Amino acid sequence: MRILPFDDAWMAIQSLSAPLPPEWIEVWQATATKRRIAQDVVSAIDLPPFDRAMMDGFAIAASDLNAMEPLFIRGAVAAGDPAPITLANGDAVRVRTGAMVPSGAAAVVRQEWVDVQGETIRLLQRVRPNESIQRRGDDVRRGAPLIGAGLPLDGQTIAVLRAAGVTKVPIHRACRIAILVTGSELRTGKQPLATGQVYAASDAFLAASLSEMGAIVVDIVYLPDDFQKIRDEIERRIGAVDCILMTGGASVGDTDYAQRAIASIPGDLPIAVSRIWMRPGSPLVVRRIDTTNVFAMSGNPAACFVQFHSLILPAIRRMMGDYSACPFPYRARLMEPIRLKPLKHVRLHRAIASWQDGILTAKAQVQQSSGSISGLASTNALIRLDEDQYVPGDTVPLSFTRGLGAP
Numbered sequence: 001m002r003i004l005p006f007d008d009a010w011m012a013i014q015s016l017s018a019p020l021p022p023e024w025i026e027v028w029q030a031t032a033t034k035r036r037i038a039q040d041v042v043s044a045i046d047l048p049p050f051d052r053a054m055m056d057g058f059a060i061a062a063s064d065l066n067a068m069e070p071l072f073i074r075g076a077v078a079a080g081d082p083a084p085i086t087l088a089n090g091d092a093v094r095v096r097t098g099a100m101v102p103s104g105a106a107a108v109v110r111q112e113w114v115d116v117q118g119e120t121i122r123l124l125q126r127v128r129p130n131e132s133i134q135r136r137g138d139d140v141r142r143g144a145p146l147i148g149a150g151l152p153l154d155g156q157t158i159a160v161l162r163a164a165g166v167t168k169v170p171i172h173r174a175c176r177i178a179i180l181v182t183g184s185e186l187r188t189g190k191q192p193l194a195t196g197q198v199y200a201a202s203d204a205f206l207a208a209s210l211s212e213m214g215a216i217v218v219d220i221v222y223l224p225d226d227f228q229k230i231r232d233e234i235e236r237r238i239g240a241v242d243c244i245l246m247t248g249g250a251s252v253g254d255t256d257y258a259q260r261a262i263a264s265i266p267g268d269l270p271i272a273v274s275r276i277w278m279r280p281g282s283p284l285v286v287r288r289i290d291t292t293n294v295f296a297m298s299g300n301p302a303a304c305f306v307q308f309h310s311l312i313l314p315a316i317r318r319m320m321g322d323y324s325a326c327p328f329p330y331r332a333r334l335m336e337p338i339r340l341k342p343l344k345h346v347r348l349h350r351a352i353a354s355w356q357d358g359i360l361t362a363k364a365q366v367q368q369s370s371g372s373i374s375g376l377a378s379t380n381a382l383i384r385l386d387e388d389q390y391v392p393g394d395t396v397p398l399s400f401t402r403g404l405g406a407p
């Protein structure tokens with residue numbers, strides 16, 4: 001069996017994970033999601049759509065920017081009204097913030113800068129051309145680039161789309177995922193454990209994390225360690241879902257059927273990854289069959305967590321149109337020494353990251369066994385350890401698994 005270096009496995013998995021095709025949705029019905037905009041979008045209108053006042057005050061003509069003599073108030077324009085008046089020399093038109101300025105207006109002088117006397121105003125200071133006017137199309141012109149592909153459809157982009165009169169936007173389809181959980185020892189539900197049983201937990205982690213990132217968990221199926229059943233359940237989902245995430249049975253034991261089941265299904269591509277020089281999470285089987293990416297992950301909760309955050313979540317993000325994923329994008333300063341036994345594996349340790357005086361620091365969790373789950377509750381980052389020895393102050397690559405900086 002070929003064991004891949006972590007970075008080769010990352011590339012292999014990313015290259016199998018092409019972005020899903022887009023679907024068009026109505027901007028006015030859109031709510032913020034983690035889904036990504038699939039194509040560049042252009043503005044449908046000039047923005048702002050008219051020359052508009054940025055202050056409450058008076059629109060004045062170019063010849064009157066330095067006027068010493070009084071200007072006559074010829075009318076008023078409220079926000080939302082057309083401005084039918086054309087400004088002539090010596091005129092002033094009262095405008096509200098957001099109102100259309102009359103044609104011929106060279107500037108809006110805010111009301112604090114004038115002395116109002118009956119039907120006239122007197123300028124208290126010189127006014128610069130275009131003062132307090134935002135010209136039509138100044139923000140963006142009709143047909144000009146507005147939003148680049150790959151940005152999320154969230155409050156920020158929805159606001160821009162609405163303002164620019166865009167009614168429909170293409171977004172990448174949410175990834176549809178089935179979770180197949182194997183392990184005859186697993187118990188789901190609140191009944192007490194029988195001898196030899198453990199409560200299923202890795203699957204709960206996956207389901208919650210997938211929903212959080214905007215993927216759709218189509219179903220979660222619990223299976224005994226039975227080759228034929230596992231194979232059948234994989235095969236009938238090929239082409240029907242975008243990803244199958246399996247847990248358990250990814251290793252080499254005689255009841256670890258994941259790899260054999262995945263390999264036995266006909267398809268053009270061979271298994272791309274079956275084991276990685278990383279710990280925990282070394283056994284990870286990956287194969288694309290038809291249009292479905294099949295991942296067989298370790299059932300060990302910590303190994304499953306590490307595989308998900310370091311390799312699988314970035315792949316699903318890419319399928320959902322986020323091209324920005326890169327492994328361990330931060331560098332953090334270690335707070336404590338780390339001593340590991342020499343191994344060829346990259347170690348991905350669960351850690352607690354925090355900012356101290358603007359510097360990102362990390363402290364590895366004490367418990368790093370792949371079978372231990374309790375530290376996950378307080379973990380907010382993974383650190384990548386390529387060496388065996390670290391002293392405090394050394395920096396290591398880090399990615400957040402939750403909170404500030406998490407994807």
Ligand SMILES: Nc1nc2c(c(=O)[nH]1)N[C@H]1C(S)=C(S)[C@@H](COP(=O)(O)OP(=O)(O)OC[C@H]3O[C@@H](n4cnc5c(N)ncnc54)[C@H](O)[C@@H]3O)O[C@H]1N2
Pocket residue numbers: 181182183185186198199200201202203247248249250251252253256280281282283297298299300301303370371
């Ligand atoms: N002879 C060898 N044995 C093992 C090797 C090896 O190279 N040679 N690799 C070890 C490594 S590393 C890992 S990691 C595990 C991988 O295990 P599997 O993916 O085959 O998973 P299981 O054996 O099914 O389960 C491992 C462990 O996790 C518990 N588990 C399983 N599913 C869940 C779940 N949904 N929630 C909570 N806990 C779960 C399960 O009861 C086991 O205790 O293999 C090593 N063995």
Ligand code: MOO
Pocket residue numbers: 278279280281282283298300302303370371
């Ligand atoms: O790869 Mo396993 O998760 O170390 O025990």
